Amino acid sequence: MFTLRVATLAILAFATAPLARSQAPPSVHLDNATFIGNASGVVTQFLGIPFALPPVGDLRLRLPQPNAPYVGVFNASAFGPACIQQPAQVPLPAGLSPSTVQFFEGRSGDPPVVDSENCLTIHVLKPANATESAKLPVLVWIYGGGFETGAADFHTDGSVIVERSIQLGQPLVYVSLNYRLSALGFLGGVEAKKAGVGNLGLQDQRLALRWVQKYIHAFGGDPSKVTIWGESAGAISVALQLVTNGGNSEGLFRGAFMQSGSTQSIGPIADGQRYYDALVANVSCAAANDTLQCLREAPIDKLRTAINASPGMFAFQSMDLAWQPRVDGVFLTDDPQKLVLQDSVAKVPFVSGDCDDEGTLFSLTNANLTTDDEVRAYIASIYFQGAPSADIDAILALYPNDTTQGSPFDTGTLNAVTPQFKRLAALQGDYGFQAPRRFFLQQRTGKQPAFSFLNKRGKSMPDLGAFHSSDVGLIYGPSDMTDYLIRFAVHLDPNVGASADPSASLFWPPYTTASPQLLTFLDGAVPLNITLDTYRAEGMATLTRVSLANPWGAPPA
Template sequence: MTTIPGLCAALLSLLWVSSAAAMVPKTSGPTIQLDAGRLTGTTSASGDINLFLGIPFAQPPVGDLRFRLPRENAPYFGTINATVFGPACLQQTSTVDIPQDINPIAAQVLASEGGASVKGGDSEDCLTVNVITPANAAPSSKLPVVFWIYGGGFEFGGTSLYNGTVIVERSLELHDPVVYVSVNYRVAAVGFPGGSEVREAGIGNLGLHDQRLGLRWVQKYISKFGGDPEKVTIWGESAGAISVASQMITNGGDTEGLFRAAFMQSGSPLPSGPIEDGQPYFDIFATVAGCAESLGSTAVFDCLRNVSTEVIRNATNATPGISSFESLSLAWVPREDGVFFKANPQQLVVQGSVAAVPFVTGNNDDEGTIFSLTNSNLTTDDEVEAYLAKFYIVGNNSTAAVKRVLELYPDDPAQGSPFDTGSANAITPQYKRIAAILGDIVFQAPRRFFQSSRAGLQTQFAFLNKRGKSNPVVGSFHGSDTTIIYGPSDLTDYLVRFVARLDPNGATGITWPAYTPAAPSLLTLLDGVTPLTLSNDTFRLEGMQAIVEAELAHPL
């Protein structure tokens, strides 16, 4: 069966289709001098865009550097080929624990989506950045920079799936030229290990540290490509948007001058708990890797640094992935580690540990649908209650919180997701209910909590994507806005202008007002003759409030 990562990757592969011609390189490429090294890149067929791909920004995290904080790359030297993407970081491809008795329609939806993989494969030696810039950009240009962080459930993904040329080309058409940067970061067990050993070693959230080092690389070198290091906007989707939010709340909210704005699609500070919550998964991983005898001390990392990449891959794939029955209750996620996060992410928001920069954030209307396919064997109230208590609202005295959420998210298909589709798409008695709950637990409620917590403290804009409602079973599903913004489309225009001027408004589209408590306006993307409108962020108020209260008391 095709997995949910396959479904998402198939969607992302479409991002390259519409602009493949623009990526055909010329026979000779542009060059950039970095330190004592000379990068040779490639140029789009139009001649308007230069691409410098696969540039190492850190020492390869292999051998003794596996399970260590990233270290800055040595100064560049000699001739460097920057014409192809570097490999993605080691991917998790687990498909364990998918029930064989899931709903046949859910199975059909999964099977109908073809898989796609990152270009160039994956490797542990993967910490590279890509820079796509107008061909006429010079060090004196000082163009705004957008820094893309990909999604993938902190398990998979890579920069090669996204055609940043589209963004730069559209910026030229809008007369607001920008420089596009994308970064590879470690994922899954080698990027987000959990457990007491990880805390003791001080190596939690390695993938977030990778991103941070990538941002430092931008500060040091982006002017060579025509970018302005003082005008960086960090941008991401799903796990990438959660990463953007994580960069906002670390370090007491001090950006260190690494970015001036943020743009988040389907991701906010995650309602996760302490790093010890990842212990069961780390124990499985270390045991399958042959290092069980070292568990309980940091000596386990000495063992893990001496096994092969294939052993690491197989051990990672022995743990539940996003395609498993657990779905969005992920094994490898950002958690409080005492270093990158001094407290649980949502508690940091409560404490005001947030970078006071302008930001855009938004969601798809039906965030939870694709994550409610592999658990579609849940068909009764009791089964759903037990599922939530085991994986999402966990811990002592959580029963009342679970029951309150279920009370506010009834099994009435007309109130479930895909929303606004009446009794349609109810492939099981509980499918639309579960989809509504999971979408709000991980995506919608954390966004609203984040925005309300920052009310009056910084400029905010919010959006809601309701395009694709006619998609059977999944509606306006998670990730569907990514193909919109990389289209390009109206959402691309808003992104470019926000990166360039910290205001998404301009000659195209409708006026997008800032989000305030008095007027929580959502730029709403629709199908049909009226593609854009404004709506209010007032849907499912009681339900999301109950979820936020449950998450603060019982983190994922």
């Protein structure tokens, strides 16, 4: 196993005494407090600002509570700790190319993550010369990590985005936030439902967006011009923020940008009961009269050990996560895809796109499946529990054991790590990412402006191709993808202002059902093209139909 570690997060201790200053560092006034930040070239940073009361003690496993008005002087010069999370262990099966193994091993040198329960902090990066009256557009980043890992500064430098926005003459304010993860953020089971504490990580995000509305003007941002943006679990979070509350955005955002994540078909919070019961047992709370309160009172080290004993996002069950958003009756009143069908969607312009080979990374976890029968048993018990045999047959027929049709796509017989690897990668990538994206776009076009993209850059990566999350490095590069993001955040249209760009830019057509066009990012001499979102149409339609009837997250048979 290779352990994928989150980049080091500096520990921030909030000071209530004035800071010694040799040169006057940047500061901002919020309520009756002064926050002292960093000057970094053309960007000013204010980091680690608490947006909620620390979710510790009796506030553990409860809805986030807003801060009292700020008072005093705060050091806002470093990121705070990440939220408690599980190690993400990526298996490296035999048969991987040496360069792929080297790629993963090269990332294993990251220092261990520094995490804490006291982690609900927000970070604001702004043009250094932006005054309070600037009223700049605001871009809010929500990180990914399978709802079990991640942090606001995990391999993402928001200064890059702000600097590029200044270069384009379209300056904006960049915001990132931490939200609770794993069992502390996405507890399942009937006990969580009865207590109304499901989807706490999503509730954390919502509270952070309310903080932006209240305070972003002090940083030169316009609270009426907020775009929420995320990748993977962050993109799924963005999609769930769109469908919660009957589609009423409460004015918290006016646009959404989603990379590799959309509304997925997920089941009720009771489906997570087995993980709740195991957690309670491992913390020695099974005999307690109130097991949830016992979890609140348990030593954090003991609770962390119990969380780490649960399946992580690279466990054999792959994308069927132990800790994930579920229908709790509060934040999510129904299966998210059914909410889409009910028109419970915030009617804001949005972008939704994927990488070409979304499923390769997640198919390393089940590379020991080598026969047709094993693959059939796996998807029937993990993803489509309770589905009729005819539906399983239909899916397998549409995703055959043919390496030339598998993922990495368009690589012929290459990259067949195991006899079933490319088949599983195609099926899982479409199931988890491509099909939900297409469903959302098909349901929403004509109702709100929509754009979609496909990232095919990095196809030469052995075994993985243009794999899940490979576009994060592009957008934080920066690259032409960065420019489209910035223009969308500023204008709600990625084409507006393109003439001011020093580099060439291809017109990105809106997505419609009549003309489902994708801005496609490519390697080689022609970096951009327009393609049609019609590939694997029957396969994705079948996956959507079966998943709506059998939402994931249900206990295996």
